Amino acid sequence: MRPGRIIHPALAEAIATLGHTDIVMVTDAGFPIPQDANRIDLGFWEGIPDVRDILRVIVGEAFFEEVHFATEVRDCHPSLYADVQKIFTGSGAAFKGTTHETLCGDFAHRAKVVIRSGSFEPWANFALVASTDPFAWFTANSGVKPLPAYVERRARMTAKEVPALG
Template sequence: MKKTGMLNSAISKVLPDLGHTDRVVIADIGLPVQTGVTKIDLAITVGNPSFETVVKAVHDDMVVEKVFAAKEIIVENAKQRNFLKKEFPDMVSYVSHEEFKKMVGQAKAVIRTGEATAYSNCILQAGVFF
């Protein structure tokens, strides 16, 4: 039994398989997931687990070189925008929500949280540790 780091077995299987520039999505409960994209559903109840909790846990176990979020988060969800800016200084790029949803189709996995606030989604792009 693993005692530290990412304990969720599905996420623990995805992260080591990521190569440089591969992407993982952390999603709220409303983000559509295209057929063929692996969905890891962590949602238990509305708000649980939160977007922030899941992003932090994944970030602790993943080298991230870039983050994408919908530009609508800037106005519609300042709390999550500020969280992303703090968690990933100088790494966040913004695209339209429609473009974001297209990018989801290219992700290796979507991790669904219980978050129920608008635009609480991000795409984490894998970097390398060397």
């Protein structure tokens, strides 16, 4: 066993194979997962595991530059929104509002992996866009000028910024 690491073999493999811009969907129990998707089904009982638990673990295992979710999370489910803000604080990821239809259609079909939770709550569906480590790829000694997006992410991470939908 690997202490302090993901022990679910398929989930560990999926996270280890992420490249820049790959999409990971973390969904509630009722999300319509495409038939041909790389599906990791962790849900086995109502609320177990919760989507928040999965997000917490994944944020500790990979870098993400964007988190897409339905704007209803902010507008109609403030407790979930606050929890997700806390989970992604200091990650450097930008929050992007979208529609539930876009998550079910576009993002679900482009996702490298779809992870289903046991959550039974509205709008608990998130598309995470993988990134590289903005500190490792553009070091002070490399002589390479980082792109503005990397500078901004590093600043958000250093400041432990709480992400918010604009």
